[in-house]
Amino acid sequence: MRLGLDEVAVTELIAVTEHARAMSTTTAGLLLERLDDEGGLVAPLAGEPEDEQVGALLVEIGTAVPPAMGRGDVPALWRILARNPHYLRSTWRKEQVVMREGVLTARDKRRTALGVAMSVRARYMIEYHTAILRQAGDGDTDILEILGVVDHYTTLNTLSEGMQIESDIVPPS
Numbered sequence: 001m002r003l004g005l006d007e008v009a010v011t012e013l014i015a016v017t018e019h020a021r022a023m024s025t026t027t028a029g030l031l032l033e034r035l036d037d038e039g040g041l042v043a044p045l046a047g048e049p050e051d052e053q054v055g056a057l058l059v060e061i062g063t064a065v066p067p068a069m070g071r072g073d074v075p076a077l078w079r080i081l082a083r084n085p086h087y088l089r090s091t092w093r094k095e096q097v098v099m100r101e102g103v104l105t106a107r108d109k110r111r112t113a114l115g116v117a118m119s120v121r122a123r124y125m126i127e128y129h130t131a132i133l134r135q136a137g138d139g140d141t142d143i144l145e146i147l148g149v150v151d152h153y154t155t156l157n158t159l160s161e162g163m164q165i166e167s168d169i170v171p172p173s
C-alpha cells in the first residue's frame with residue numbers, strides 16, 4: 001500500500017480524517033472561535049446536569065480530556081453537546097473509538113486531526129488538537145511540520161484543480 005500503510009491503517013486514517021472534519025464543522029456551526037470561548041450559538045451547560053447519564057459522560061470526558069490538554073476544565077464543546085444527551089454520547093464514543101491507539105498511534109491520529117483542522121481553518125479545533133499534542137510533547141517544530149504538509153498538499157490540490165488535471169493514479173490491484 002502507499003505510504004507503507006496496510007488496509008487497517010488506511011481505514012483508521014480515513015476515520016480520523018472524517019471525524020476531525022466533522023468536529024471542525026461542529027465547532028464552526030456552533031460559532032466557537034477559540035478554545036477558551038464560552039459563547040457561541042449555544043451556551044455551554046453550567047453546573048450539574050439534571051440527566052444522570054449526561055453527568056456520567058461529562059465526568060468521563062473530564063477525566064480524559066482536560067489532563068490530555070493540560071487544562072483543568074472540560075472544554076466548552078463538550079459542555080455544549082451535553083445539552084443534547086444523544087449527540088454528546090455518540091460524539092464522545094466516536095472520539096474514543098477513532099482517536100485511540102490502533103495500527104496508527106494516538107499521537108499520529110491527533111497530528112492528522114490537526115492537519116485536517118488546519119486545512120479547513122477551524123481555529124477552535126486547531127487549538128484543541130494543538131493543546132493535546134503539546135501536552136504529549138510536540139513542540140513548535142512538530143506543529144510547523146504538520147502545517148508544512150497541509151500547505152504543500154493544499155497548494156498541489158489547488159494547482160491540479162485549477163489546471164483541471166485528471167488523475168492518473170490507479171489503485172493497486
